[in-house]
Amino acid sequence: MRRTRLIGTLLTLTAIVLAMFAWSCQSAQQGTSAAPASAAKVDPVVRGRYLVSIMSCNDCHTPGTFYGAPDTTRRLSGSDLGWLGPWGVVHARNLTPDSTTGIGSWTKDQIVTALKTGNTPSGVQLAPIMPWVNYAGVLDDGDAMAIASYLKSLPPVTHKILDRQPPGAKPVGGIIMFPPPPAWDAPKGAPKDAPKDAPAAK
Ligand code: HEC
Structure with a gap:
């Protein structure tokens, strides 16, 4: 009877020790994965x-x-594919550091601002087809700066992008066309950068 009780006590003690060991391993693991990305010293260009x-x-x-x-x-x-919409025609621009046809003259801060607000150094408000609206208020400063560092590290490529065309101008070259929005997709109120003659929400 005493022997049975002793074995019972030993088993309980073993279970407690094993549980404490498992808990300490889990905490150590959490400690590693919860470390902020910045502490990991990731190369910004790689990030x-x-x-x-x-x-x-x-x-x-x-x-x-x-x-x-x-x-x-x-x-x-x-790209030479144009995006035609209420904003006119725009083309995805040359993001390499070429100083005349790319964004070689932009500072990293200016790239960050363009990503987070859609404003370029020359005062252009980027059309919403460039998804800056998704990044505004969400994109972390460190990540935005990492993107800028990577763009700055690219080999420059000379490629002049077609100029933006105002709404109503005859499109030049290949075009992806946005029809006026169906009722479900229509903005509730004009987007702040929409030209005056943009199709109204129905
Ligand atoms: C769905 C297509 C699309 C995607 C995805 C996209 N862009 Fe763009 N981007 C564009 C277009 C189109 C323009 C030009 C808009 C205009 O002229 O109003 C543009 C313009 C820009 C500009 C301004 C350059 C200049 O010379 O004015 C920057 C910087 C830029 N994009 C960076 C990025 C980065 C970085 C990403 C990814 C994080 C990205 N874009 C994703 C389509 C896109």
Whole structure:
């Protein structure tokens, strides 16, 4: 009887020790994964390349991506596919550091501002087809700066993007066209950068 009680006590003690061991392993693991990304000292260019990839910047800015074959030798050098909508016609621009046809003259801060507000150094308000609206108020400063660092690290590619065309102008070249929005998709009130003659919400 005493022996049975002793074995019972020993089993209980073993269970307690094992539970404490499992708990300490779990806490150690949580400690590692909860460490802020910045503490991991990730190279900003590596982080920026990752973000640019998962945020689909290549879709629009790298030729061939929409057709299943991104041309990595001309990565992020812009596209000649025009986006026609209430904003007129715009083209995904050359994001390489080429000083005349790309954004080589922009500072990293100016790139961050464009991503977070849609404002460019020359005072242009980017059309919403460039998804800055999704980044505004959400994109972390460190991540925005990492994207800027990566863009600055790209090999410059000379590729002059077609000028923006105002609403109503005859489109030049290949165009992806946005019809006036169906009722469900119509903005409830004009977007703040919409031109005066943009189709009204129904
Ligand atoms: C759905 C297509 C699309 C995606 C995705 C996209 N862009 Fe753009 N981007 C555009 C278009 C179109 C313009 C030009 C808009 C205009 O002229 O109003 C533009 C303009 C820009 C500009 C301004 C450049 C200049 O010279 O004025 C920057 C910077 C930029 N994009 C960076 C990015 C980055 C970084 C990403 C990913 C995080 C990204 N874009 C994702 C379509 C896109």
